[in-house]
Amino acid sequence: RALVPAFLDETNGAVGGKVGSWFDSKAIDKYENAASSLNKGNRSRSSKEEGGFFYLPACNLLVKKELFLRLGGFNAGMIVGEDVDFCWRLKESGHEIEYRPEGVVFHKHRNMIWPFCRRRFEYGTSEPLLNKKHPDRRKNIYYTPLTVLFWMSALAAILSGYCLLFLLCGVLLLIEAHIKWGQVIKRQLPIGYLQIISAVLRGHFVSAYFWCAFFSRYYLFIAFILVVLFPVAGLILFINHLLVTACEYFIKKPSQGVLSFAFCFTLDQLAYQLGAWYGCFRHNTFNPVNPVISRWRS
Numbered sequence: 122r123a124l125v126p127a128f129l130d131e132t133n134g135a136v137g138g139k140v141g142s143w144f145d146s147k148a149i150d151k152y153e154n155a156a157s158s159l160n161k162g163n164r165s166r167s168s169k170e171e172g173g174f175f176y177l178p179a180c181n182l183l184v185k186k187e188l189f190l191r192l193g194g195f196n197a198g199m200i201v202g203e204d205v206d207f208c209w210r211l212k213e214s215g216h217e218i219e220y221r222p223e224g225v226v227f228h229k230h231r232n233m234i235w236p237f238c239r240r241r242f243e244y245g246t247s248e249p250l251l252n253k254k255h256p257d258r259r260k261n262i263y264y265t266p267l268t269v270l271f272w273m274s275a276l277a278a279i280l281s282g283y284c285l286l287f288l289l290c291g292v293l294l295l296i297e298a299h300i301k302w303g304q305v306i307k308r309q310l311p312i313g314y315l316q317i318i319s320a321v322l323r324g325h326f327v328s329a330y331f332w333c334a335f336f337s338r339y340y341l342f343i344a345f346i347l348v349v350l351f352p353v354a355g356l357i358l359f360i361n362h363l364l365v366t367a368c369e370y371f372i373k374k375p376s377q378g379v380l381s382f383a384f385c386f387t388l389d390q391l392a393y394q395l396g397a398w399y400g401c402f403r404h405n406t407f408n409p410v411n412p413v414i415s416r417w418r419s
Contacts, residue, residue, distance in 0.1 A: 123224035124183050132169075134216030135184040135208065137177030138224025139163070144232050148377055152385035153230040155375035158244065166220040168212055173258050176208035177218055181226040188216065202247025209255050237385075238392040245396025249404040260412035262335060267297045268328050280353070297321050330368055337365040339394045339410045341387075362387070 127136035139161065142154035154160070159178040168175045179195070182204065192210050195203040208218055231237045252258065271293045278286035298318045305312050341362050348355025366383045375382050394410075401407045 124221055127219045127221055128183075128185070130217075130219070132217045133219050134188045134211050134214070135177065135182060136219045136221060136224075137161075137182040138220070138226065139222040140178060140181050141225055141227045143227040143229040147232050148381040149232045149234070149237050149385055150230070151375055151377040152382060152389075153232070155373040155377075156369065156382075156386065156389070157228075157230065159228060161220050161222070163222050165222065168208075168218040173209075173212075175212075175218065176205045177220055179204035179207075180228050181224065184211070188214075199247065199250065201243045202251050205247070205251055206254060209251075209258065234388070238388055241389050241392035242396035242399075245393040245398075246400035246403070248397050248409045249400035249406050252408045253404055253406055256408075259408055260335075262332065262412045262414050263417040264328065264332075264414065265297075265417050267293055268325050271325050272329055276357075294318065294321060294325075330365070333361045333365050334368075335412065337362045337390055339397060341390050342394060342398075362390070 124136045124138055127133050140157065140159040142150050142157070144150040145154065159180065161177065166175070188211065192207065192214060194207070196206050197203075199206060211218060231240050271290055274286050274289040274293065278284060278290070295318075298314070298321050301317045301321060302314055305317065336358065341358065344355045344358035344362065346355070347358060363383075366386050367379075369386060370379055370382050373382075397409055401410060
């Protein structure tokens with residue numbers, strides 16, 4: 122009832138709603154309710170505005186029958202990821218997908234540790250196969266030279282204890298702000314200099330978050346190896362993961378303590394990435410763990 126009106130927009134080929142957790146007693150239940158990959162959040166979204174990786178899970182998805190049949194339905198050869206594949210094919214056929222959080226279903230997640238990890242591993246194995254079926258969908262990581270220099274200087278200052286390097290971070294921040302200020306003056310925009318500095322600093326932190334999130338998602342397991350052979354490098358990766366965990370906790374706002382969330386999130390990341398790497402070797406493609414690194418051009 123809450124989802125059907127979305128089809129009044131004739132461009133929509135499918136519509137889905139929020140997926141909540143049926144259970145709510147264990148730590149994993151609370152984690153799933155807030156951070157499950159099936160849960161797309163509390164904000165309405167559409168493939169019209171989202172990137173090429175947007176999809177909705179099959180457990181709460183309505184599709185126009187004629188379109189579903191024409192596209193051949195779900196790929197029966199896929200154990201997991203069949204809903205992702207279908208949504209991408211639907212989008213490629215010229216139709217849109219809309220998400221309406223008010224249409225809720227409650228899903229019985231796997232809420233024991235081993236089944237939870239096994240399912241996340243299975244999710245990870247689907248990513249390389251999806252990449253082979255949809256090779257145009259490559260992950261991109263963007264950077265700007267000044268952002269890279271900013272964080273390299275900050276990291277060097279932390280590792281060396283040479284605090285004057287933090288001054289270099291400030292200089293780089295002012296250089297980029299001055300460049301942006303020149304663009305603002307040229308376009309006669311009503312933006313103050315302090316606002317520009319604040320925006321540049323936020324941009325640096327957002328970039329760092331996305332870089333760290335990628336490493337946490339696909340390379341956290343390496344930290345357990347490096348911490349024995351190269352303790353400093355391993356420690357950096359662990360800190361990287363903890364920062365991502367803190368951000369996710371703040372964004373998702375789960376109804377559980379931070380340590381409980383961190384434990385579940387770490388299991389989630391490790392199981393998924395091990396599955397992804399297994400799938401990469403199995404399908405002989407490493408694109409999922411090897412993003413396209415591009416310079417950001419505004």
